[in-house]
Amino acid sequence: MxxxxxxxxxxxxxxxxxxxxxxxxxxxxxxxxxxxxxxxxxxxxxxxxxxxxxxxxxxxxxxxxxxxxxxxxxxxxxxxxxxxxxHDRTNKLSRRAAGHRRGEEHVMVSNVDRAWIVQAVKRPQFNPAFVDRVLVATAVNEIPAGLIINKIDLLTEEERAAVMDVHLRYADLGYPVITTSATENLGLARLETELKDQVSVITGPSGTGKSSLLNAIEPGLDVETGEVSESTRKGTHTTTHAELHPLSVGGYVVDTPGIREFGVRDIHPKDLAHFFPDLRPYVNECKFPDCTHDHEPGCAIKAAVDRDAIHPARYESYLRILDSLQEEEEQRF
The missing domain is CATH 2.40.50.140 (Nucleic acid-binding proteins)
Structure with missing residues (x-):
C-alpha cells in the first residue's frame, strides 16, 4: 500500500x-x-x-x-x-488528452492504491463504455479498481433490474461494487471503510456525484458541487483541478475534474483483450494467433459472446476501444 x-x-x-x-x-x-x-x-x-x-x-x-x-x-x-x-512513480492513472492536445498523455494522478469509478443510475445516464475504458487504463497500470453506482435513491422499481445487471456484471469479474446515495446516506459506511488507510482516486463524468459523496463522508472537505443540466442531462464541471484530501478515518482521496470521455492510450491493439478479465481466458483459443476478435472466423471470444459467456456490452466496449487504438496506430505511420 x-x-x-x-x-x-x-x-x-x-x-x-x-x-x-x-x-x-x-x-x-x-x-x-x-x-x-x-x-x-x-x-x-x-x-x-x-x-x-x-x-x-x-x-x-x-x-x-x-x-x-x-x-x-x-x-x-x-x-x-x-x-x-x-521521484519514481509506483503507478499512474492517465488518459489520452482531448481538445487541441489530443493524443498527448494527461496524467490524472500518481501513486495510488485504488481507483474508484463513479457512475449515476441517471442524471446523467449510466455509461458502461466509460467504465470499461477506465478499467482498461487501471489494468494497464496495475491499479486495483472498483465501481460506485451513485444516486440509487432515484431508481424506480422498473429500473432496478437493469442496475442489478450492471452490479452483477462487474462484481462477477472481481471488481468491488458499491451502491450509494449521498442524499439518503446509503452505502456511505461501506465506502468510508473502503477508503480508510488507502490512497484512492475518485473519477467519473461531471454530475455523477463524486464531490457530494466526498462531502458526505468527510463534511469538512466542503468540495464544491454542481447540478445536472436539464437540457443536456450532463453535469457541469465544478471540480476544476485534481486535489488530494486527507481523510479523518485515515488515508487520502483524490477528487478529479469530471470528464465526459476517457481515451485509452499506450496499448497495442493486439494486446487489448488481455486487459479484459472476461475476454482474457479465450484469447489463446482462437483459430488464428493474430486474431483481433473483431471479424475473423474461428474467434473464441465471439463464440463466448454468442453463448452469453461474455456480456455483449463488454464486448461492444472492447470493439470501440479496439477501433480507437487501431486508428491511433495508423496515425503514427
Whole structure:
C-alpha cells in the first residue's frame, strides 16, 4: 500500500553543490496548471516546476501530477518552492488528452492504491463504455479498481433490474461494487471503510456525484458541487483541478475534474483483450494467433459472446476501444 505520512515528507540533505539552499521532499496535493501545492509535513508550499520538465516531457500535458513525490528548493524570501525533481512513480492513472492536445498523455494522478469509478443510475445516464475504458487504463497500470453506482435513491422499481445487471456484471469479474446515495446516506459506511488507510482516486463524468459523496463522508472537505443540466442531462464541471484530501478515518482521496470521455492510450491493439478479465481466458483459443476478435472466423471470444459467456456490452466496449487504438496506430505511420 502506498503510504503518505508526514514522516515520509522529511527534509532531505542539502545539495552538496550549494550548501546555502534548502531542499525538501514532499507530495503534490494540488495542481492548478502553473502552480502546485506541495505538502511537506504539516506545511503546504506553493511551488512551480522547472521549465526543463515541460521540455523533456513533450507528449505529456502535465509533467507534474497530484500524488507525485518531489524534491523542491525553498525560496526563503517568499516561502515558495521550485520543483527540482520528480521521484519514481509506483503507478499512474492517465488518459489520452482531448481538445487541441489530443493524443498527448494527461496524467490524472500518481501513486495510488485504488481507483474508484463513479457512475449515476441517471442524471446523467449510466455509461458502461466509460467504465470499461477506465478499467482498461487501471489494468494497464496495475491499479486495483472498483465501481460506485451513485444516486440509487432515484431508481424506480422498473429500473432496478437493469442496475442489478450492471452490479452483477462487474462484481462477477472481481471488481468491488458499491451502491450509494449521498442524499439518503446509503452505502456511505461501506465506502468510508473502503477508503480508510488507502490512497484512492475518485473519477467519473461531471454530475455523477463524486464531490457530494466526498462531502458526505468527510463534511469538512466542503468540495464544491454542481447540478445536472436539464437540457443536456450532463453535469457541469465544478471540480476544476485534481486535489488530494486527507481523510479523518485515515488515508487520502483524490477528487478529479469530471470528464465526459476517457481515451485509452499506450496499448497495442493486439494486446487489448488481455486487459479484459472476461475476454482474457479465450484469447489463446482462437483459430488464428493474430486474431483481433473483431471479424475473423474461428474467434473464441465471439463464440463466448454468442453463448452469453461474455456480456455483449463488454464486448461492444472492447470493439470501440479496439477501433480507437487501431486508428491511433495508423496515425503514427
Amino acid at each position: 502506498v503510504s503518505l505520512h508526514s514522516d515520509d515528507l522529511r527534509m532531505s540533505p542539502p545539495d552538496t553543490n550549494d550548501t546555502t539552499e534548502t531542499q525538501l521532499e514532499g507530495v503534490v496535493t494540488r495542481s492548478t496548471g502553473s502552480w502546485y501545492d506541495v505538502r511537506v509535513g504539516d506545511q503546504v508550499i506553493p511551488s512551480r516546476a522547472r521549465g526543463k520538465f515541460r521540455l523533456t516531457k513533450q507528449n505529456v500535458t502535465n509533467p507534474v501530477a497530484v500524488g507525485d513525490r518531489v524534491t523542491i528548493r525553498l525560496n526563503d524570501e517568499d516561502n515558495t518552492g521550485l520543483i527540482l525533481s520528480i
